[in-house]
Amino acid sequence: MTDDRTTSPDNDAPGRTPHTAVVGLQWGDEGKGKIVDLLTGRHDVIVRYNGGANAGHTVVVGDQRYALHLIPAGILYPDKLCVIGNGVVVDPAMLIEEMEALRARGIEIASNLCISDRAHVVMPYHKEHDAALEAVLASHVSHDGDLSIGTTKRGIGPAYADKVHRSTAIRMGDLADEDRLRRKLRVICSIRSAELAALGVQAPPLDPDALAHQYAAYGLRLLSHITDTTYLLHDCLREERSILFEGANACLLDIDHGTYPYVTSSNCSALGIPAGTGVPGRNIEQVLGIMKAYTTRVGEGPFPTEQDNAIGERIRKRGHEYGTTTNRPRRCGWLDLVAVRYSSMICGVTGLACMLLDVMSGFDELKLCTHYRLGDGTLSERFIPDAHRLSQIEAVYETLPGWSQEIDDATDRAALPENAQRYLQRIEQVVGVPIEIVSVGPERTQTVVEV
Ligand code: GDP
């Protein structure tokens, strides 16, 4: 096994590395895991601030492939502190499973993993509710199609809904007191059993005592990791330890700024960082926006540049575009720069990482969407963060010449085929942000770093 987990090309940089956010600028799966792993060497602390096990972040190191769902991708480095912030919704059963799977592969998980006592717990009834509601919505077809979102069924929406409901929510810190948990679950389970039955779930009523026992046991196993991560992160800031924020999901799935209602249930743009960690926005010094050289989407919702044809199929095949979490085939299409420019604006992006450029080798021509044509025929440079209105527009493209060479061993941007360089330059021009990293393969080494 080739394993250079502990080596980092950038460990010797002088001074503190700026606190940096890594955020997805499209509909997820842009390659955030690869970039977090790549940058971890320069940082001291890696923090998840949103989402839950709906995320699937892949890191490839030599012949080893890691798929991380709840644990920050920095965990592969034993000397880094990994934090699951208060904005994350944690499924303790899945977290323990993920920890054990990593330990079985030789990854150390001890005091290097901290979990916020205020992170909300995803309970089994959240997952049942998620699946049951999707099934009900899928069976109600309107003229817009059905209303299901195509969720990951990881209970994300119902868990965040309970957070907003307040009295029916359970936080990681609540798992320590089984008696209190049992009393709370007795009320919650009576409500949830009725709701699940109303959604058509045919199952015995939830058993609050058994659930309290099971989840208190999870709490006990996780006890040494559960802490006040807000004070912990502020201690890190004071000690000049460099923080890397690992966004899950992506800007166009943001509950406020994405293609609502076909979004996830958290603020997964960079705007979610302060609320999801307790670290003020002014402490985030750099924001690296992660984008694919094309566009993909999993689940339902509008996708103006989708290629439901041989072009999309070619991208899916070359990019192995199947979900890390659900294994669903991803929808594929041309790069939508209207969307990327919008996400860069929302996230305050200071630099771009253009991922999976290798997938675009071999096309005679490539298309870049630079404008939308609205219903009245006018051209607009503005994204439309509303699913219904976005589904009415037509993507307007520029056509660029493609390149035939494979580029997966490129190490230098200047050595890329001329048309690949042109493609990157045009992205920079339209988005107005420099590309700092070009990725040409899943491995750490298949990366062209410009800064
Ligand atoms: P994330 O959710 O943003 O971390 O992305 P995923 O891990 O879900 O999906 C990205 C996929 O692309 C993973 O399988 C990565 O190993 C792979 N990947 C990342 N960068 C590149 C690249 O530059 N080229 C190719 N061919 N694959 C890449």
Ligand code: IMO
């Ligand atoms: P990473 O971090 C891709 C999508 C789901 C669905 C919608 C709502 O790997 O990029 P949810 O289960 O969150 O209620 O589903 O959001 N979605 C993602 N798509 N990558 C992700 O995460 C996603 N997280 C959520 O497919 O359309």
Ligand code: MG
């Ligand atoms: Mg993913």
